[in-house]
Amino acid sequence: MDFSIVSILMLDGITNAAVYALLGLATVLVFSVTRVIFIPQGEFVAYGALTLAIFRTGQVPGTVWLLLIMAALAAAMDVHQRWLHTRLAAQAVTAGLRTLAVPLVVAGLSIWAAPLNPPLLVQAVLTVAIVTAFGPLVYRVAYQSLADASSLVLLIVSVGVHFAMTGLGLLFFGAEGFRNPSFWDARFSVGPLSVSGQAIIIFGVSLALIVLLWQFFSRTLYGKALQATAVNRLGARLMGISTHGAGQTTFAMAALIGALSGLLIGPTTTVFYDSGFLIGLKGFVAAVMGGLHSYPLAAVGALFVGLVEAFGSFWASAFKEVIVFTLVLPILLWRSVAGGHDEEH
């Protein structure tokens, strides 16, 4: 093993790590605001990559229909709830329409644009819009009414959502994998390394998102409000912060991050309907290394997972996954011994 091999492996590891970092951040984000351990985070990645792949074939992706169905379901739930609350038909209908508005616009645009085969960038934007719109709906349908339940109940719901989303993915995208075209086809040679334009985009987007999230939570009022929900739900509600609104926003952000991750990895690997799970799991491992509450530690954890994976597959490719997941054990052990009980709730 010489320097050139080490550097190629490092590059490969860091490229993967950038995506794991994004998913790790999304996991931390969702957990810290809603206490949901969001296992289906990876499914958003697969949905993102595959929705774009279907757009490329000039068809309307099945996710658009799912979006409409989910929106109808969420709207019905909203109407029902508002009706029980106020007994005012007009208010109930307004609540339902508000839930329906965004998904209807996104779905309408997609159905109109898909057969026209617009440029790659337009298709990518539509894809991000579709998948992001899923976020609040998933929260509304699966989690909102259980928002005050224990973490364990929310985790069990997550497992259910994961299986549902994987199954629907198979229905919409079929069993075979897709590979998307690169957003930037350039290649740069640095010594023994050959860095692809796509890799640079991956680094850029990941870094930008990490900085944005950090700024969002430390500088904006809305970010602080979200954090307040995480620290004390009841207190936040007394201060006039809508905890349901906070949950939906968080899920929208998580879905957005997932969709972007999907677009980023789509050109570098073959994505299958069920590819998201393992990618999401590695992001989850990164998030666990950050104790599910620290963004910088989650990013470092992701870097660690990516590098271990790259070098693990070089030295003992047959045991790569075993190596990655076994290395988590001592870290968990150390966290439980050294970290104590510092959870904020």
Added chain:
Amino acid sequence: MSPKKSLIAAAATLVITGAALADITIGVSLPLTGPASGLGIPVGNQIKLWPTSIAGEKVKIIVLDDATDPTNGVKNAKRFVTDDKVDVMLGSVATPVAIPMAAVAAEAETVQLAFSPMQLPPGKDGWTFRMPQSTPVMAHAIVGLMKKQGIKTVGFLGYTDAYGESWLKDFTTEADKNGIKVIATERFARSDTSVTAQALKLVAANPDAMLVVASGSGAAMPHMAVVERGFKGKIYQTHAAASRDLMRVGGKDVEGAFVVSGPAVIAEQLPDSHPSKTLAIQYVQQYEKAYGVGSRNQFAAHGFDALLVLEKAVPLALKAGKPGTKEFRAGLRTALETMGRTVVSHGVLNWTKDDHWGFTLETGVMLKVVNGDWKVE
């Protein structure tokens, strides 16, 4: 209910169950979801095209999803033999699922027609017959071409599962006989997002050729990784990769790849002298009429062949007993073992008492990817 009515009802039930007993019941367990669903769905599609009777006997087909999960496979197999009292069970396409199903088949003394080339310990495959070509048969074709092309060393990049393992074992044996050495072995999983590290190590070993062992669209990514690392030698793929998904995902990078395949996939290009040509064309036309041009694949043809085999074996088995009985099931096994040379769309089968693999050595056809299409090499 009056006594008279209940008597009629009882008689009717008797007639119905009597008729049901005479039906041939077939249990099919396929991975319609999960990692191997790319293999299972085409077979399921083909079975949907089956006729409603075989050799004049009505057929009842039960298709269950095993989700590429061995536990589900066993559950399905147990259901077949205890609840449905099947005469023959089909499946699975996924090797890890088909293996435990074989144990159930043997215990219940029910014939299993497996769609996967699985290895079983000697004596454990008494009731299991495999529809796909064995890895030695396919490895024979690959090594034959390698020898012709003067290849001396090979790098192996395969799945970390039973499919990868059996290829490594059988290919190494066959290669050794012909003076070809496997000098580097690397593994990957279908869910991996990158095989750069493995490709790096293989290219560093500098073999004359690479053998990629993977299935469906999953076979493109490792191929591309090896090309991306600057490998200039020939790259070979196994018959699980012999579907158009290889070109769809791999694009330009898989140009010039050598892929071993059963004859069914390239029906039209087979020489007229090939025994399977007529049946292969029949399969392709039937399948593509139902599922679109270019939808043909290696796996659905196994479903087509299973029907051919049953159509030949059932009349022989009917001499032993009625469907639904132990005698019929035993008769079916004897029929499969003694029916001799049977031409199917995927080659020529010849099962015997000691050999439940069946396909003869000349079955494998080498294809080359030329301009995004198959060409017989």
